[in-house]
Amino acid sequence: MEKVLRINKLSKRFGKIQAVDKLDLDISAGQVFGILGPNGSGKTTTLGMILDVIAPTEGSFQWFGEKDTVEARKGIGSILETPCFFPYLTAVQNLRITAHIKQCGTENIDSVLRQVGLFDRRNDKFKTYSLGMKQRLSIGSALLSDPPVLILDEPTNGLDPEGIAEVRDLIRRITKKGKTIIMASHLLDEVQKVCTHFCVLRNGKKLHEGSVSETLGEINRVEVVAEEMTNLVTVIENFPGKRSFHENGSSLIITMNEGVNAADLNKHCFEQGIILKKLFTHRNSLEKEFLKILREND
Amino acid sequence: MIRALKLEWLKIRNYRVFWILTIMYLLALIIIASGGMLLLEWLKSEGADFRGLNPTIVPIYDFPDIWQNTTYLATFVKILLAFIVVISVSNDITYHTLRQNIIDGISKKEYILSKFLFIVTMAAVSTLFLFMLGLINGSIYSHVWGVEYIFDEMEYLAVFFYEVIIYCSLAFLLSLIIKKAGFVIVALFLYTLMFEPVATTIMINAPVFKDGIAPDIAQFFPVKALNNLISVPFGRYIFMEIEDNLSIKVIAIATGWFAIYLTSIFLILNKRDLN
Numbered sequence: 001m002e003k004v005l006r007i008n009k010l011s012k013r014f015g016k017i018q019a020v021d022k023l024d025l026d027i028s029a030g031q032v033f034g035i036l037g038p039n040g041s042g043k044t045t046t047l048g049m050i051l052d053v054i055a056p057t058e059g060s061f062q063w064f065g066e067k068d069t070v071e072a073r074k075g076i077g078s079i080l081e082t083p084c085f086f087p088y089l090t091a092v093q094n095l096r097i098t099a100h101i102k103q104c105g106t107e108n109i110d111s112v113l114r115q116v117g118l119f120d121r122r123n124d125k126f127k128t129y130s131l132g133m134k135q136r137l138s139i140g141s142a143l144l145s146d147p148p149v150l151i152l153d154e155p156t157n158g159l160d161p162e163g164i165a166e167v168r169d170l171i172r173r174i175t176k177k178g179k180t181i182i183m184a185s186h187l188l189d190e191v192q193k194v195c196t197h198f199c200v201l202r203n204g205k206k207l208h209e210g211s212v213s214e215t216l217g218e219i220n221r222v223e224v225v226a227e228e229m230t231n232l233v234t235v236i237e238n239f240p241g242k243r244s245f246h247e248n249g250s251s252l253i254i255t256m257n258e259g260v261n262a263a264d265l266n267k268h269c270f271e272q273g274i275i276l277k278k279l280f281t282h283r284n285s286l287e288k289e290f291l292k293i294l295r296e297n298d
Numbered sequence: 299m300i301r302a303l304k305l306e307w308l309k310i311r312n313y314r315v316f317w318i319l320t321i322m323y324l325l326a327l328i329i330i331a332s333g334g335m336l337l338l339e340w341l342k343s344e345g346a347d348f349r350g351l352n353p354t355i356v357p358i359y360d361f362p363d364i365w366q367n368t369t370y371l372a373t374f375v376k377i378l379l380a381f382i383v384v385i386s387v388s389n390d391i392t393y394h395t396l397r398q399n400i401i402d403g404i405s406k407k408e409y410i411l412s413k414f415l416f417i418v419t420m421a422a423v424s425t426l427f428l429f430m431l432g433l434i435n436g437s438i439y440s441h442v443w444g445v446e447y448i449f450d451e452m453e454y455l456a457v458f459f460y461e462v463i464i465y466c467s468l469a470f471l472l473s474l475i476i477k478k479a480g481f482v483i484v485a486l487f488l489y490t491l492m493f494e495p496v497a498t499t500i501m502i503n504a505p506v507f508k509d510g511i512a513p514d515i516a517q518f519f520p521v522k523a524l525n526n527l528i529s530v531p532f533g534r535y536i537f538m539e540i541e542d543n544l545s546i547k548v549i550a551i552a553t554g555w556f557a558i559y560l561t562s563i564f565l566i567l568n569k570r571d572l573n
Contacts, residue, residue, distance in 0.1 A: 051401045053572040074403035084394035088313055097308045097395075100301075101402040141402075 002029040003065060004149055004180045005050065010059035012045050012204075019045040021204040022059065027182060027197075029148070032175050034191035034212075035184040036290060037201035043184035044081060046201070047153050051078055074102050077142030078151040083134040087127035091118055091137055094126055095144060104145035116140040116170065132163030139170055150174065152183045156190065168193070192216075192286040200293050208293045215289050222262045225251045225278035226269070235272040239265060251278065302412040303419065305404070306386070309395075310416075315385060323378040324427060330371045331431040334358045335439060356535050359439035362450035364432050366531040369458040372428055373528060376462050377490055379420050380469035384482045387413060387473035397572040406567045413470055414560075421462040425455050453544060454528060461527050464552055467559040468520065474566050494521040523551045 007025040011018070020042040027033050035043050048054035050061050052069055063072035085094040095109045113119045116136040121129070129137065135155070142150055155171065156164040171194055175181060185191050191198055192212065199209040226232040229250070236245055236252060241260030245252055254265065262281045269276055310316040341353040358367050390396040399409060436448065469486060476482045498519055501512040516522055526548040 048571070048573070053397050053400050055569070055571060070403060070405045070408075073401065076403075078401045080397070080401060082394065084398035086309065086313075086389070086393055086395060089309075090312075093308070093312055097305065097399075098402055100305055100308055101399060101404055103403075 004029050005061065005063055007050065007061045008059055010046065010049055010061055011057050012049060012054060013057045019204050020049070023206055025199060027180065029180050030178060031197045032181045032195045033183065034195035034198035035182065035201060036188065036191055036198055037186065039186060041201040042204035043201060044153055047080060047151055047184055051151065074145065075147050076149045076151060077145065077147040079138045079142050079155060080153045081157065083138035085126045085137065088125060090125055091122045095141055098141045098144050102145040108144055108146065112140045112144050115143065132159050132166065135159060135163065135167060139167065149180045152181065154185055155183065156187065188287045188290050200290060202294060202297065207297045212286065216286065220256045221282040222254050222256060222265055223248070223251050223280040223282060224254065224276050226274050226276050228274065232274055235269055235274050239268050241265065299415065302408055303415040305412045306416040310386060316382060319378055319382050323375060326375040326378060327372055327424065327427055328431065330375065331368045331428065332435055357441055359435050360442055361436050361440050361447035363531065364436050364440065365451045365454040366528060368428055368432050369454045370528045370531050372458060373461055376465050377487065379424065379462060380466050380486055381483055382420065383417060383466045383469040384473045384486065385479050386416070387470055388477060388479035388482065391477050400572065410563055410567060417463055417466040417470065420466065421459050424462060425459040428458065429455055457527050457544060461524050464556045464559070465524055467556060471559045471563050474563060490521050494519055498522045518551055520555050523555055527552055
């Protein structure tokens with residue numbers, strides 16, 4: 001697949017602190033790539049380096065396989081932490097500056113403002129906006145040139161629940177358009193909901209990299225309890241939808257094959273004359289995986 | 299070039315502070331360039347005289363002396379233009395728009411170019427403005443008239459243009475270093491109009507220093523170097539001295555500072571992480 005970004009041994013040191021440590025990453029077109037990590041793990045520093053606002057101590061990166069990073073940045077819509085606009089200018093006037101830099105013409109401004117729900121306030125000064133509106137304007141500005149790549153750094157940071165929902169909804173709509181998204185977040189739930197791939201950083205080091213579905217792929221597990229546990233074991237052994245199972249105290253934990261769900265299992269047991277007393281589906285969250293990865297690397 | 303300049307224009311054209319300072323500056327130029335005759339008339343009404351002559355016949359508006367006279371006076375208000383530069387640069391730092399511009403797709407070089415072209419444009423506009431004021435005042439008051447007089451000594455306008463650019467580049471550099479507009483403005487104001495003039499005056503005139511190398515060193519101070527570009531013209535009316543030659547040495551010193559300012563701006567921005 002076409003490489004969008006290739007990061008090669010990128011490092012940044014701030015005095016005594018190694019913010020990013022020999023990071024290698026490859027991001028391909030169409031991926032929604034989440035960079036996960038606790039606060040201070042080097043997520044924003046990494047994004048700052050690949051956007052040329054922070055000078056790397058070592059290492060290199062390449063956008064779209066090109067040498068010219070300035071031209072590359074014109075094809076990237078970015079939001080880094082806080083929205084950065086002139087408070088004394090209106091939304092339209094601020095976006096004109098973005099359009100001028102991205103050389104993308106001003107005809108998209110109105111439609112982008114409608115998309116982020118700011119069209120009615122387009123001629124109000126930026127300083128009169130609420131935080132949620134400011135954040136939405138920065139998303140609008142990132143979308144302005146209809147770039148193939150978006151970089152979002154903690155896009156829901158500091159927003160109220162309503163604002164978070166709005167921004168997530170917006171991100172989901174963007175991802176449907178097949179854009180490549182690179183997103184830094186410490187909100188695992190957020191990454192799980194929208195990302196296809198992710199990596200985990202801690203203290204600037206990459207601990208894990210993989211696709212979300214593969215990492216969560218083995219999670220289709222069901223825990224069951226019946227009156228007659230010995231019979232249950234036999235019945236389960238005959239269940240074609242299982243991949244494996246093991247006893248866990250007084251219950252059985254069954255890992256299911258792809259496409260088989262708890263209802264199938266329940267039906268099978270019932271047909272074999274076993275009434276299940278308890279049935280839980282274990283939906284492993286990225287959160288668990290994330291904590292596991294952090295623990296494994298302790 | 300046009301693209302870089304337009305970036306700056308988009309930032310300031312709806313910025314009220316910019317227009318207020320610009321209008322203040324242009325008014326100041328009008329007052330300075332046109333107020334001479336009012337001053338002389340006031341002196342006359344107070345009974346002053348120059349070696350028994352009526353002050354109003356002092357030929358301050360005669361071509362070509364008018365060019366040195368007005369540009370010399372106009373350099374006193376160049377600090378207002380510097381304030382515009384300070385505000386424009388420190389806005390980009392405090393609002394993080396410098397960082398956003400880079401992220402959106404310009405290089406640091408293009409950013410510097412946009413500010414520098416803005417400075418050059420402001421210098422060009424004020425030079426042109428002074429030229430027009432000179433023509434108007436000259437046509438009213440000059441005792442001589444004719445192309446050979448009017449367009450003589452135009453180099454003072456060129457030097458004025460150069461001086462404004464250098465001084466605004468210093469303002470650009472200080473804004474990058476100090477970052478807070480208020481501090482830069484106070485620092486620039488105190489240093490340009492008080493600290494350095496006092497220091498250089500002492501170095502040049504104090505009996506202790508007068509005979510040493512101090513007076514020579516004083517010529518190398520950054521503000522003194524600029525002030526030397528257009529020398530005080532009024533000596534010719536009082537002492538009948540003629541001091542209207544531009545000195546190559548003075549221009550070289552000013553150019554040296556100019557090079558230092560531009561290089562420092564490049565180095566600082568290239569090294570700095572924009573957080």
